[in-house]
Amino acid sequence: MMNFKIYNDSLIFRCSHSKQTAQGEGFQFILCLISVFLNSCIAQFVPQIDEEKELLVVQGLITDQPEPDTIKLSRSLPLGQASAARPLSGSTVSISDNKGSIYYLLEIAPGTYITPTLFKGEIGSFYTLHINSNSQRNNLNYQSIAMEMKPVPPIDSLYYEKTVIKNPEGFSKGINGCQIFLNTYDPQNKCKYFRWNYSETWIIKLLFPVQNRICWITEKSHLINIKSTASFNESKIAGYPLLYISNVTDRLLWKYSIVVNQYSLTEDEYIYWEKIQNIAEPSGGLYDIIPAAVSSNISCVENPDEQVLGYFSVSSKVSKRIFIENNFEGIIDQYPNCVTARTPIVDPPGLGIYVWIIDDEPFGRPPYRLLTDKKGCADCTVRGTTVKPEFWQDDK
Numbered sequence: 001m002m003n004f005k006i007y008n009d010s011l012i013f014r015c016s017h018s019k020q021t022a023q024g025e026g027f028q029f030i031l032c033l034i035s036v037f038l039n040s041c042i043a044q045f046v047p048q049i050d051e052e053k054e055l056l057v058v059q060g061l062i063t064d065q066p067e068p069d070t071i072k073l074s075r076s077l078p079l080g081q082a083s084a085a086r087p088l089s090g091s092t093v094s095i096s097d098n099k100g101s102i103y104y105l106l107e108i109a110p111g112t113y114i115t116p117t118l119f120k121g122e123i124g125s126f127y128t129l130h131i132n133s134n135s136q137r138n139n140l141n142y143q144s145i146a147m148e149m150k151p152v153p154p155i156d157s158l159y160y161e162k163t164v165i166k167n168p169e170g171f172s173k174g175i176n177g178c179q180i181f182l183n184t185y186d187p188q189n190k191c192k193y194f195r196w197n198y199s200e201t202w203i204i205k206l207l208f209p210v211q212n213r214i215c216w217i218t219e220k221s222h223l224i225n226i227k228s229t230a231s232f233n234e235s236k237i238a239g240y241p242l243l244y245i246s247n248v249t250d251r252l253l254w255k256y257s258i259v260v261n262q263y264s265l266t267e268d269e270y271i272y273w274e275k276i277q278n279i280a281e282p283s284g285g286l287y288d289i290i291p292a293a294v295s296s297n298i299s300c301v302e303n304p305d306e307q308v309l310g311y312f313s314v315s316s317k318v319s320k321r322i323f324i325e326n327n328f329e330g331i332i333d334q335y336p337n338c339v340t341a342r343t344p345i346v347d348p349p350g351l352g353i354y355v356w357i358i359d360d361e362p363f364g365r366p367p368y369r370l371l372t373d374k375k376g377c378a379d380c381t382v383r384g385t386t387v388k389p390e391f392w393q394d395d396k
Contacts, residue, residue, distance in 0.1 A: 056088070056142060058298055058310035060129060062095065063263075063317035064121040064149060068114040071105060073131065076309060087111025090134050095119070098126040098146065121149045121314065129298065129312040141301040147314035152194075152264035153186040153235075155320040158242075162326065165247060175330030178245040178252055180322075182260060186235035193265035195273060195315075196225040196242060201389055202256040206380050207335060208358040208370070215384030216392065224277040228270055252328040257392070263315040268297070272311050323393055338377035339370050 060071035073088040087110040095115065096102045105113035121127065129144040160180045168174035184194065201218045225242060229235040242260065245251050265273070275294045300306040338358060344366065356378035359370035376382040 055306075056131075056133075056298075056300075056308045056310075058129075058131070058142075058296070058308065058312060060310070061263075061313040061315070062115065062119075062121050062127060062149075063315060064123055065317050066120055068117075069119070069121075070115075071113045071129065071312075073111050073113070088133065092130075092132040092134055094130045096128050096130065121316070123149050123151050123316050125149055127314050131298075140303070140306075142298055142308060143301055144298045144312040147266075147297065147312060149314045149316055150191065150264045150266070152191055152262055152316045152318055153184060153188075154318050155260060155262050156183040156185055158182055158258075158260055158320045158322045160322070160324055162328065163244075166330065168329075173329040175247050176328040177247060178324065178328065179241060180243045180245070180258060182237070182240045182242045184237045184240075184262060189235045191264045192228060192230045192235055193267060193270035194227045194229075194237065195263045195265050195270075196260055197221045197263075198243065198258050198260045200251065200256070200258050201392070202251045203254045203392075204250060204334075204380055204384060205254060206358075206377065207338065208377070210358055210378050210380075212379045212381050212386055215380035215386055216389055217384035218389070224273055226265070226270060226273045226277065230267070247328070247330045248332050250331060250334045252324065252326070253331050254325075256324045257321060258324075259319055259321040259391075261317055261319050263313070263317055265313075265315065269311060269313060272296075321391065335374075335377050338372045338374060340373045341371040343369050343371060 055076040057074045057076055058071070060069075062069040071093055073091055073093070075086045075088055089107065089110040091107075091113075093105040093107075093113045094102055095105070103116055103119045105115055107113050126146040126148050128146045129142075131142040133140050133142075158180070160178050163177040163179050164174065165177050166172075166175040182196065198221045199218060200221075201216055204215050204217060206213045221243075223243075225240075227237055227240060229237060243258070245256075272294060279294065294309075296308045297311055298308045300308065341355070355371050355373055356375055357369060358372050358378045361368050361370075372378055380386070
C-alpha cells in the first residue's frame with residue numbers, strides 16, 4: 001500500500017505492505033518501484049503564492065557625526081531559498097537635502113555604499129535617499145520621503161549591576177551575570193522616541209605562551225532597543241535594561257567595554273522598528289524573514305505599488321562608553337581540554353597538519369612539547385585581533 005503525506009512542504013511517498021493476496025502484493029510492489037524511480041520517494045513541493053519573487057531591501061542611517069554613513073542594498077530571495085538576502089551591486093545611490101545639495105555614495109563592497117568625505121548631516125535639515133538599480137532587465141528608481149534630522153539629548157549615564165545567577169553552595173563560588181542600564185533625559189521634552197545600538201569589545205588571554213596570546217574581540221548589537229516617552233509628562237528614561245551578559249561567554253573574564261549610540265526617531269519610524277522587533281527578533285535576524293506587513297518610507301517611482309523593505313533613517317547621534325573590570329564568578333571556560341598530546345621536543349612522525357604547538361619546555365626533564373588539535377587554543381586570532389583598539393584603556 002502507498003501512503004501520501006506532506007511534511008515541511010514536501011510530498012512524501014511511503015511504500016508499505018498490507019495483508020493482501022500475493023498477486024495484489026506484487027502489483028503494489030511494482031507501483032512502489034515506479035514511484036521510487038520517478039520521484040526518488042521524495043519530491044519537494046513549493047506552494048504557489050501571490051508574493052513578489054524579489055523585493056528591494058534597504059538598510060540605511062545617516063547622522064550628524066563626522067564619519068562615513070552606510071546604505072546597504074539587497075534583494076530578498078524567493079520563497080523556498082536561503083533566507084539571506086542577495087547584495088544589490090552596481091546601483092547609483094545619492095542623498096539630496098532641502099538646500100539643493102546632492103551627495104553621491106561610493107560602493108565599497110557588493111551592496112554597501114558609503115557617503116563621501118565632505119558629507120555630514122545637519123540638525124534641522126531634510127534628507128532624501130535616491131536609488132537607481134541600473135538593471136538591464138528592469139531598471140527602476142526608488143526614493144524615500146524627505147526625513148528631518150532631529151536632535152537627540154545626551155546619554156546621562158551608562159552603568160552596570162552584578163547579578164546572581166546561582167548562589168554559592170559548599171565549595172562552589174556561585175555564578176554571576178551583568179546587567180547594563182542606561183539613563184537619558186531631554187529637558188526640552190522634544191525627543192520622545194529613542195533607539196539605541198551598541199558595540200562590545202572585550203579582551204581574551206590564552207592560557208599558554210603562544211605568539212598570538214592576547215586578542216580583542218568586537219561585536220555589534222543585533223537586538224532592537226527602542227523606547228517611547230510619548231505617554232509621559234517628561235522625556236525621561238531611567239534604568240533602561242539595555243543588555244544582559246550571562247556567564248556562558250568570556251566577555252567579563254578580563255576586561256570589557258561597551259559603547260552605546262543613541263538616536264532620535266519620528267513616531268512613524270518608531271512604529272516601524274516596533275513592528276520589526278515583534279516580527280524579526282524571534283527568527284534571530286532583522287531581515288531573515290520578509291516583514292510584509294511593515295511599511296517603509298521608500299517607494300518605487302515607476303511603480304508605487306511595489307513593496308520595498310527597510311527604512312531610511314535620519315538622526316543626530318550621541319555616544320557613551322564604559323569599561324567593566326570586575327570579578328564575575330562562574331564564567332564558562334571557552335578553552336577546555338586544550339592539551340591533546342605531550343611529546344618529546346623532537347616531533348615524532350605522523351602527527352598530521354592539524355596539530356599546533358601551545359608550549360615548549362626545552363629545559364624540562366625530559367624536554368617535552370605540548371600539542372593541541374584546536375587551533376583556537378594556540379592562536380587567539382581565530383576569534384579576534386591582536387591590534388589593540390585606540391579607545392582601549394590599559395590597566396594601571
